[in-house]
Amino acid sequence: MDITLMVNGVSRxxxxxxxxxxxxxxxxxxxxxxxKKGCDHGQCGACTVLIDGRRxxxxxxxxxxxxGREITTVEGLGHEDELHPLQTAFMExxxxxxxxxxxxxxxxxxGMLGEPGPSAITGDMAADPDLTPEEIRERMSGNLCRCxxxxxxxxxxxxVAP
Amino acid sequence: xxxxxxxxxxxxSDAVRxxxxxxxxxxxxxxxxxxxxxxxxxxDHLVDVSRLPLDAIEEAGDRLRxxxxxxxxxxxxxxxxxxxxxxxxxxxxxxxxxxxxNMATVAGNLLQRTRCPYFQDVSRPCNKREPGSGCPAIxxxxxxxxxxxxxxxxxxTHPSDMAVALAALxxxxxxxGPGGDRIVPIPGLHRLPGDAPERDTVxxxxxxxxxxxxxxxxxxxxxxxxxxxxxxxxxALVSIAAVLDVRDGVVAGCRIALGGVAHAPWRAERAEQxxxxxxxxxxxxxxxxxxxxxxxxxxxRNAFKLPLARNLIVRTLEELAS
Numbered sequence: 001m002d003i004t005l006m007v008n009g010v011s012r013x014x015x016x017x018x019x020x021x022x023x024x025x026x027x028x029x030x031x032x033x034x035x036k037k038g039c040d041h042g043q044c045g046a047c048t049v050l051i052d053g054r055r056x057x058x059x060x061x062x063x064x065x066x067x068g069r070e071i072t073t074v075e076g077l078g079h080e081d082e083l084h085p086l087q088t089a090f091m092e093x094x095x096x097x098x099x100x101x102x103x104x105x106x107x108x109x110x111g112m113l114g115e116p117g118p119s120a121i122t123g124d125m126a127a128d129p130d131l132t133p134e135e136i137r138e139r140m141s142g143n144l145c146r147c148x149x150x151x152x153x154x155x156x157x158x159x160v161a162p
Numbered sequence: 163x164x165x166x167x168x169x170x171x172x173x174x175s176d177a178v179r180x181x182x183x184x185x186x187x188x189x190x191x192x193x194x195x196x197x198x199x200x201x202x203x204x205x206d207h208l209v210d211v212s213r214l215p216l217d218a219i220e221e222a223g224d225r226l227r228x229x230x231x232x233x234x235x236x237x238x239x240x241x242x243x244x245x246x247x248x249x250x251x252x253x254x255x256x257x258x259x260x261x262x263x264n265m266a267t268v269a270g271n272l273l274q275r276t277r278c279p280y281f282q283d284v285s286r287p288c289n290k291r292e293p294g295s296g297c298p299a300i301x302x303x304x305x306x307x308x309x310x311x312x313x314x315x316x317x318x319t320h321p322s323d324m325a326v327a328l329a330a331l332x333x334x335x336x337x338x339g340p341g342g343d344r345i346v347p348i349p350g351l352h353r354l355p356g357d358a359p360e361r362d363t364v365x366x367x368x369x370x371x372x373x374x375x376x377x378x379x380x381x382x383x384x385x386x387x388x389x390x391x392x393x394x395x396x397x398a399l400v401s402i403a404a405v406l407d408v409r410d411g412v413v414a415g416c417r418i419a420l421g422g423v424a425h426a427p428w429r430a431e432r433a434e435q436x437x438x439x440x441x442x443x444x445x446x447x448x449x450x451x452x453x454x455x456x457x458x459x460x461x462x463r464n465a466f467k468l469p470l471a472r473n474l475i476v477r478t479l480e481e482l483a484s
Contacts, residue, residue, distance in 0.1 A: 001168060018168040018208070021195070041196050042262055043395075054235075054264045060192050061265065064168045065210055112260055117239035120255040120394070125248035126241075141394035142259025 003067035007032065008076025016063045023047045023058035025066075026073060034074035034103040038144075045143030048104040048111075049073045055111025057142075074103035077110060085160045086110055093156035097147035108143045109157045115139070131161040163198050170210040174338050174372055180209045181368045187211045189231065189270035192262045197275060201284045202291060212267065216372055219243070224378035230269035230336075230371045234324070235260070237268055247376060249384035249403055253327035256388045259395050269371035272325055272335065272351065275362065276318035276425075277397055279303055289315045290359040297359075300461065306399060309460040309467050310424040316359030317461065319422055320352055321397050326421035327386055329429050330403035333376050339369035348374075349419075352426030359425070382407030382415055383482045389422075389470060398422035400471045406482035408442040418454075418479075423471060430454045433475065442483040444476065451475035 004013045007030060014029055023040075026032040026049070035058055038046030042057040049058045050072035058071075078084035086109050089095070096102045113131075119138045122129045129135055133154050145153060168188075171177030181187060184206030188194060191212075197203035216229035219240050226242060237243055238254040258266065280286045280299050287295035299307055299317050307317045328348045335346045351363050365371075388401040400422045407415035416437045418430035433454035440446050451472045460468050 018166055019163045040199065042192055042259075045259065045261060048261055051264075055261050056265050057192070057261045060190075060195050060262075062168070062188070062191060062195060062208075065170075065188065065191065065212065108261065111264070115235065115239070115260065117244065118251065118255065120252060120388075125244045125251045138394050139260055142261045 001064050003064060005066050005068065006070040008072060014063075018062065018064045020063045021059050022049070022051075022061040022063050022066050022071070025063040026058060026071070032073050032075050035107075036100055036103060038101070038104075043144075044101070044104075045108055046101050046104040048108040048143065050107055050111050053111070053114065055108050072107070074106050077106055084110065086157065089156040089159045090153070093152045093159070095149055095152040095156040096145075097149050101143060101145045101147075105140070105143050105145070105153055108140060109160070112136075112139045113157075113161060131158065133158055136161065164201070164204045166198075166205050167207045168210065169207065171214060174211075174214060174216070174370055177209050177211050177214065177370050178339055178368055180207070181370070182207070183367075185209055187370060189267040190233070190265040191270075192258070192266045193270065193274040197282075200282055202275075202282060211370065222375070226376040228268055228374045228376065230267060230373055232268045234258070234263040234266045234268065234271055237324075238263070246379050247327075247331065249386045249405070250324070250327040250331065250376070253323040253386040253401075253403060256386065256398075256401070257323040268324070268374055271322055272328075272348075272371065272374070273363065273365075274321060277321050278307060278318040281318060290318055290355075293358070293360045303463070304461045305463045306397065306422070307461070307464055308424045309458045309464055309471070310420070310428050310455075311354040311426070312424075312459055313355045313357065313359070315357055316355035316425065318355065318359065318425055320362070320424070320426055321422075322427070323386070323388060323398065323401060323421060325352070325427040326401055326419045327403040328374065328376075329419035329427035330384075330405055330417040331376055331380070332417070333374050335371055336373040336375060337365065337369050338372050339366060341366065341369075345375075349427060349429045355425045362425075380405050380407070380415060380417060385478050385482055387474060387478050389474060400467055400474055402474050402478050404475075404478050404482060406442070406479055408483050411442055413437045413440055413442050413446075418475065420471060420475075423458075423467060430475070432457070437479075442479075444480055447476045447479040447483075448472070450479075
């Protein structure tokens with residue numbers, strides 16, 4: 001089926017099999033290999049991208065259902081000469097070891113910082129809480145890091161959080 | 163993944179018209195796409211309903227109407243939901259991850275399938291997936307499965323947190339389908355397994371959920387609590403949505419629903435009946451919890467859920483009473 005979507009600000013027209021995931025479209029057809037295939041079940045977060053500005057698991061999205069959407073991958077988050085503040089903070093805080101989960105962590109954090117309201121651990125559901133380390137941990141629980149770099153990931157995100 | 167056709171519905175009636183034999187509706191896809199990849203769901207046609215104009219949250223008098231395509235994250239972040247139904251906001255935020263909640267729809271949350279390991283493994287028998295093939299969970303790994311309302315055919319649990327809060331609130335599901343429009347209450351949407359565990363709900367083929375309507379918030383304080391194996395991004399071992407209205411030390415109103423314990427969100431009506439009109443004391447809460455759980459039939463590896471559910475009911479009611 002023919003679809004057109006904006007990927008990192010560039011319009012891309014592609015013909016896809018209905019079975020293809022957004023993740024496979026990005027990696028196999030558009031040569032954007034930043035988003036990673038970790039579990040392919042929506043449980044690890046390594047495939048996280050922004051769909052219309054909101055973080056999502058690209059492994060659970062069918063490409064054919066993404067017609068007309070705006071996709072941002074880690075490749076579109078920043079550039080080598082102009083890094084996203086989260087990318088700079090991840091480097092300064094040594095927020096990775098092997099780096100496999102990092103593109104997903106970065107896209108997830110970028111989306112998370114724009115999400116309004118409480119989390120499951122916020123005391124008052126009507127409140128807009130500060131992004132304490134505990135709040136960041138809860139909100140980032142969809143991204144696993146098997147190297148266990150969580151401490152530095154949380155401190156990197158905390159530096160960028162408002 | 164098996165091949166299938168894909169079509170985007172233009173309207174609810176167009177969706178129903180397209181949803182013939184072998185067809186399934188696609189919402190956020192967070193459960194369905196995974197089940198298709200596992201070979202558990204094998205639709206011939208997908209009817210994409212995720213872009214239907216069913217994504218509004220609107221006041222209707224003292225009620226709140228939530229469109230079926232509203233994203234879980236948008237439901238939890240809605241100012242009216244957060245102020246009037248904080249228990250519902252917390253239940254939604256207790257489920258899945260930020261990424262999944264951004265994709266998953268309200269209707270999809272209600273219609274998600276069990277995470278029973280045998281249901282998700284096509285190499286094993288499962289009465290829910292292949293009726294009549296057997297239930298290896300009863301003799302096998304049922305650690306996270308049901309203790310209430312089970313049958314000889316199935317001990318699966320419904321995995322939703324949101325549905326537990328909706329069961330306590332007494333929400334209504336608006337449905338359109340080949341047989342016309344109707345309203346189905348929660349509890350009442352989800353079935354107990356009985357002899358037909360392949361049917362999760364009372365919906366008929368082609369039925370499309372268009373909205374969930376919340377009644378005015380019941381008087382009293384409310385809480386949603388979830389016990390799970392890790393702090394976040396895990397399904398409930400046991401969860402509770404509770405509303406307690408205490409006046410002069412007497413329970414004037416009470417709603418209790420449990421999650422992670424049954425094939426449906428479990429409204430604890432026996433406990434409610436014991437409590438209403440009686441004293442709001444720890445002793446009464448324990449009596450009520452035990453009255454409810456008397457009907458439980460735990461299996462060897464999930465008997466731990468019994469004291470867990472009892473203690474969760476008592477502790478939650480004590481906190482609401484204080």
